[in-house]
Amino acid sequence: MKKALVIGGAGFIGSHLVDALVEKGYSVYVLDNLSNGKRELVNKKATLQVGDIRNPKDLAEAFKNIGEGAYVFHLACLPRVQFSIDFPRESHDANINGTLNVFLAARDAKAKRVVYSASSSAYGDQDALPLVETMKPNPKSPYGLQKHVGELYAKIASEVYGLETISLRYFNVFGPRQDPDGSYAQAIPKFLKQAKEGKPITITGDGEQTRDCTHVRDVVRANILAAESPKVGKGEVINIGGGKSYSVNQMAKLIGGKISYIPARLEPKATLADIRLAKKLLGWEPQMTLEEGIAELKKLYGI
Secondary structure, three states: OOEEEEEOOOOHHHHHHHHHHHHOOOEEEEEEOOOOOOHHHOOOOOEEEEOOOOOHHHHHHHHHHHOOOOEEEEOOOOOOHHHHHHOHHHHHHHHHHHHHHHHHHHHHOOOOEEEEEEEHHHOOOOOOOOEOOOOOOOOOOHHHHHHHHHHHHHHHHHHHHOOOEEEEEEOOEEOOOOOOOOOOOOHHHHHHHHHHOOOOEEEEOOOOOEEEOEEHHHHHHHHHHHHHOOOOOEEEEEEEOOOOEEEHHHHHHHHOOOEEEEOOOOOOOEOOEOOHHHHHHHOOOOOOOHHHHHHHHHHHHOO
16 A cells, blocks of 8 residues: 655645545545644544644654655645745744755655645746746745745755655645635635625735636646656656636636725736646646636635
């Protein structure tokens, strides 16, 4: 039986990944501090350990329990650009120090491979679209910088310690179970909640900033392919995106309702993933469009 350790497996993406791994017959162990994740989202067939990647002892216990040769999916982080701007020390500690702890623990435990959840925020603003993995990173926030450092540590872990690694750069993941609450909630779930409550959808700036959106089930499929593919494992960085861009105004119109514009914030003007490398190395391409995904979510929200 294949074994998987899902770090951050009680969260939005992580819990979907745990479900898919269980369905594929994996023995799944979850490590999560429940700061963003929820206990009730963890599949009943998986084992949950409440612990923190900032604590090497928690990681050592998790790796001991899953045993050698496990596939490791590192999704734990303190997410969001704006949060990292407001709390740079806290996000640095989790996203850089915690990530280093994961790679070292995986090395010591003789893990099979680590799949690192990276972020398109590493690109920042570029002179051309689509965004290609060969472009020089230009992060515009502490979060973008921190996630890029994680990619570099993944590469070093492979080159120096012989640990198989791969980094997946996600582009605006959306889907069921995404938290619509809080100051740092992402646009789509926040818009859905506002529409359900009959409130205006609040858009920062003029709403013409564009985003490449990726459904969570597509991201989950990419993670499993990244773990199992014989073509990767040397610290590669691969875009996982929808391959199509939408303005925030377009997203809001797909949801429906009144719109209210609020002051702009620091964020990239545009994102659009070049996904040729994912097709070549992983045999992956997205299956769910933004229109289909939002239609599904509107049903779940009762809109």
